[in-house]
Amino acid sequence: MSALVDRAIEAAGLADVRAARRAGRCGGADVARLRTADLLALGALADRVRRDEVGDEVLIHAPPPAVSSGAIVLPDPERELTGLDLLREVAIARLTGPPAARVRVDWTRCGLELAQVALGFGANELAGHIASKGGLPLAQGALLGVGKKSQLRPADVVKREELAGLVRRAGRTPVFARVEALAEAAP
Amino acid sequence: MILEDVLHKLAAGDRLTYDDGLALFRHPDVVAVGQLANVERERRHGDRTYFNRNMRIEVTNVCVASCLFCSFAKLEAGAPGAHTMTLEQAWRELEARMDDPPDEIHIVNGLHPDLPFSYYEDLLAGFKRIKPDIHMKCFTAVEIHFFAEHYGMTHARVLERLRRAGLDSLPGGGAEIFHDDVRRRIAHDKATAEQWLEVHRVAHGLGMRTNATMLYGHIETFEHRVDHLLRLRALQDETGGLQAFIPLAFHPDGNGMANLPAPTAMDALRTVAVSRLLLDNVAHVKAYWVSMTPEVAQIALRFGADDIDGTIVHETIYRAAGSRSPGALTAEQLVRLIQEAGRVPVQRDSLYHVVREHPRAVVPEAAVKVRDRKHAKHLEVLP
Numbered sequence: 001m002s003a004l005v006d007r008a009i010e011a012a013g014l015a016d017v018r019a020a021r022r023a024g025r026c027g028g029a030d031v032a033r034l035r036t037a038d039l040l041a042l043g044a045l046a047d048r049v050r051r052d053e054v055g056d057e058v059l060i061h062a063p064p065p066a067v068s069s070g071a072i073v074l075p076d077p078e079r080e081l082t083g084l085d086l087l088r089e090v091a092i093a094r095l096t097g098p099p100a101a102r103v104r105v106d107w108t109r110c111g112l113e114l115a116q117v118a119l120g121f122g123a124n125e126l127a128g129h130i131a132s133k134g135g136l137p138l139a140q141g142a143l144l145g146v147g148k149k150s151q152l153r154p155a156d157v158v159k160r161e162e163l164a165g166l167v168r169r170a171g172r173t174p175v176f177a178r179v180e181a182l183a184e185a186a187p
Numbered sequence: 188m189i190l191e192d193v194l195h196k197l198a199a200g201d202r203l204t205y206d207d208g209l210a211l212f213r214h215p216d217v218v219a220v221g222q223l224a225n226v227e228r229e230r231r232h233g234d235r236t237y238f239n240r241n242m243r244i245e246v247t248n249v250c251v252a253s254c255l256f257c258s259f260a261k262l263e264a265g266a267p268g269a270h271t272m273t274l275e276q277a278w279r280e281l282e283a284r285m286d287d288p289p290d291e292i293h294i295v296n297g298l299h300p301d302l303p304f305s306y307y308e309d310l311l312a313g314f315k316r317i318k319p320d321i322h323m324k325c326f327t328a329v330e331i332h333f334f335a336e337h338y339g340m341t342h343a344r345v346l347e348r349l350r351r352a353g354l355d356s357l358p359g360g361g362a363e364i365f366h367d368d369v370r371r372r373i374a375h376d377k378a379t380a381e382q383w384l385e386v387h388r389v390a391h392g393l394g395m396r397t398n399a400t401m402l403y404g405h406i407e408t409f410e411h412r413v414d415h416l417l418r419l420r421a422l423q424d425e426t427g428g429l430q431a432f433i434p435l436a437f438h439p440d441g442n443g444m445a446n447l448p449a450p451t452a453m454d455a456l457r458t459v460a461v462s463r464l465l466l467d468n469v470a471h472v473k474a475y476w477v478s479m480t481p482e483v484a485q486i487a488l489r490f491g492a493d494d495i496d497g498t499i500v501h502e503t504i505y506r507a508a509g510s511r512s513p514g515a516l517t518a519e520q521l522v523r524l525i526q527e528a529g530r531v532p533v534q535r536d537s538l539y540h541v542v543r544e545h546p547r548a549v550v551p552e553a554a555v556k557v558r559d560r561k562h563a564k565h566l567e568v569l570p
Contacts, residue, residue, distance in 0.1 A: 002190040005219045039529075040222045040489055047218060082527045083482035084489070113452035113483050120218045120453065162448065169451045171215050 005044045012041035017095055021049055026099050034092045039084060046091035046122030053100045054124045058172045060163055064106060064127035065177075071102035071125060074118075075109050083114050087121045094122030112166060119170040126167070130159040190219055193464065197227060203465055208413035211461045217453055224460035224491030228472075232493040234547065236530040237471065238521045239537065241291035241324075241497035244280050246310065247271035250297030252329075252377040255443035256363070256405055264301060271299060274306070278313045281321070288318055289498065291537045294325035295360050298333040298377065304348070307334070311353035322355045322537035328386035328397075329361030332378035342389045350393070356537060357390050359398030359433055365418050366411040373406065373444070384422050391428025396538055399429050399469075403458050404437040404450025412458070416465045423468045430539060431471035431494060434458045436478045455479045456490045463491030471539065481516065481524060488528040494535075495521060 009015055014037055017029050034042060072093045075081045081089065086105075093103045104125035107115035115126055160176065167174035189210040196203060203211075214220050249264045249271055250257075264271065281292065292314055311323055326334075326349070334345045346354070364370055365380035378386070387397050399422075401415050416432075423429045436450045450458075455478075463472045473494040474487035484495055500515045516524070518534065522545050525532040532545040 002216065002219050004190040004194055004223065005216065008219075008222050040218055040225060043218045044216070044222065047216070083486050084528055087486065111480075111482065113455075113480055117452045117456065117483070117486060165448060166451055170453050171217075 005041075005048075008038070008041040009045050012038040012045075014041060014045050018045060018049055018052075021095070021099070022052070024099075026097070029096050031092060031096060034095060035088065039088055039091075042091045042095075043087060043121040046094040047120055050094055050103070050122045050124055054102075056172050057124070057175050058119060058167045058170075059102075059125045059175050059177055060160075060167065061104070061125065061127035061177045062130045062160065062163065064108065064129065068104070071104040072097055073104045073106055073127070074123075075106070077109055081110075083110075083117075086110055086114055087118060090118045090123050091121045116166050116170050119167070119172055126163070130163075189214060190216075190223055193223060194226075197223075197464075202467060205413055205417060208416060208461060208465045209409055211464060212409035212412060212457065217457045217460070220464075221456060221460045221490035224463040225489055227463055228491045228493055231470070234529065234531045235493065235533045235544075236488055236525045236528070237494040237533050237535045237539065238518070238525065239291055239497040239535050239542075240289045240518050241293050241537075242280070242284065242289040242500040243293050243295075244272075244277060246277050246294060246296050247299045247302070248297045249299045249301075251300050251333075252298050252374070253443075254363070254374040254377065256373055256402060256437055257443075258438070258441035264299075271302070274309055274313055277310055278317060281314055281317050284500070285318070288321070289500065290542070291322040291324055291497065293358055293497075294323070295327055295358060296330060298330065298337075300337065304334060304338045308348060308352035311349060315353040323353050324356045324358050324398075324537055325349075325354055327358055327361035328383045328390075329378045331357070331386045331390075332382045342386050343393065346386075346390055346393055346395070350395070354395075356395055356430075357387065357397040359400040359429075359431070360435075362400045362415070362419075363402045364407045364411050365415045366407070369407045369411050380418070384418065387422060387428065388426055391426035395428065396430045397428055398431045398433060398473075400433045400435050401458075401462075402435045402437055404454055405439075405444055405447055412461075413465070416462060420466055420468060423466070427468075429469050431473050432462055432466050432469050433473040433475050433496075434462055434478075435475060438478075452479070452483045452486075455483055456487055459487045460491045476516065476524075485524050485528050488525065488530055495525060497521075 013033065020029070074089050074093060075086050090103060090105060094101065097103065102125050103123045104127050105115045105118045105123045107126060107128035164174040189207070193203060193207055193211065211220055247270065249269050250262060253262065263269065281288065311325065314321055314323060331342060331345055334340070335342050361378065362383055363374050367380070370380060390397050399419050401412065403412055419429065419432065436455050439445050439447050439449050459472060459474060466472065471494045472492050473496055474484035474492035475496050476484035477496070477499060479487065488495065498516055498518055498521065522532040526548045531547045534542040536542055
């Protein structure tokens with residue numbers, strides 16, 4: 001990694017946080033300090049910790065599981081957050097959560113643009129409904145045309161490809177959670 | 188290593204090269220590239236972040252060009268959805284807002300083959316009659332070149348006549364991607380790259396200020412983007428007349444490239460950052476909220492952008508291409524958007540003179556809340 005990023009993390013007073021996590025001291029970070037730290041340095045640090053602890057795969061839940069089952073799910077629907085607030089919350093979740101925490105961003109709540117950016121700030125899971133551009137969930141078996149010369153294809157396949165592309169364009173590896181395998185799907 | 192090299196070059200005042208630009212676009216750590224751009228942004232502007240009170244008007248979408256990326260233009264008058272305002276209709280747009288008038292009118296149109304040149308002169312003059320101090324930022328270089336060819340004048344003559352009628356500066360649209368490999372495929376029947384650059388060169392020679400854009404995220408490559416940025420940098424070396432650079436994200440709805448995915452937010456942030464770093468002689472880089480959504484524009488203020496454009500009021504070009512950004516933001520919303528990003532809002536005029544500097548503030552209420560959007564969309568943005 002770049003020494004530039006190292007210096008930015010050090011300048012933001014965050015150099016000890018990664019070392020503490022590597023030493024197994026998780027959850028001890030001073031949240032108040034993280035809340036006021038430079039956002040990009042915080043994000044870079046969270047991204048490094050994410051890479052250390054969970055690697056580059058991004059688990060995609062579409063539709064989202066009914067319960068979080070241990071994942072830290074952001075944004076909190078009860079809090080109003082700006083995009084910048086959300087990125088900070090994601091980074092803090094990564095830096096203060098348990099080792100290899102599942103930091104999940106729900107694009108239904110924040111939009112896919114921000115969800116993708118959050119992947120650079122420590123998130124390693126995405127969740128949300130696969131829906132039409134109008135915001136309505138796509139019906140089972142719905143078909144979509146893709147491009148003028150293409151044939152109609154199942155909408156969920158098309159949307160899954162789009163989601164996967166979104167993750168790849170963030171430099172990460174998409175992995176879809178198998179809906180039927182989600183033990184957390186129902187209490 | 189590339190980031191270290193770039194940092195050293197910036198510190199030494201050395202120019203970034205084509206290869207540097209390419210490496211920045213390809214660098215896997217977009218947040219680190221953003222950090223670098225943020226250093227450069229803060230060196231130039233500190234926390235100051237500019238916006239203005241402007242108003243967009245598109246008086247006609249009738250157009251003889253057939254750009255693949257355009258969802259706005261209708262080729263022929265009378266086609267469904269085609270419109271051309273009468274002068275009175277256009278002027279009424281301003282008259283209706285004279286209780287709280289904008290400082291700038293930004294006009295971009297289709298290339299209408301049947302309007303007399305006097306229509307445009309009268310259009311400008313009419314706005315100036317209504318509000319003599321309004322700044323008229325009108326007609327892209329593509330339009331100016333079309334006027335020159337269509338009405339049989341030189342670029343200079345077109346600009347001189349329009350200036351006499353009230354034109355103050357040129358917007359940056361129509362640049363698209365300069366490289367011929369792309370331009371001939373997406374915009375083969377309008378001003379070439381050289382003609383676009385020449386119009387701006389002539390405008391600068393007449394003492395006008397202009398902006399520049401780049402439409403990214405369609406069929407172009409990173410090489411094409413770097414080439415585009417360096418051509419703008421070369422023009423700026425020559426004339427010094429560019430005020431701001433505005434990266435414009437391609438939106439695919441309803442146009443000839445609807446099969447392509449839209450560029451992602453990551454790409455938008457990276458493009459802002461690399462633009463800030465490569466365009467060392469252009470003072471301002473805009474995060475155009477209409478193009479990238481207010482939320483991502485707000486983040487871009489930490490990735491190299493120092494300007495978030497204006498209130499807009501009535502934008503139709505991006506909306507026709509599927510943008511879900513609101514049609515307008517109030518000045519108060521823009522102030523809050525900037526303050527929430529930890530920056531200092533500065534209301535400017537069209538030539539970047541300070542109108543009012545707002546205080547830095549931590550505002551509990553967001554202009555654009557994540558929660559506001561949750562009912563509006565699920566999977567709306569295609570990667």
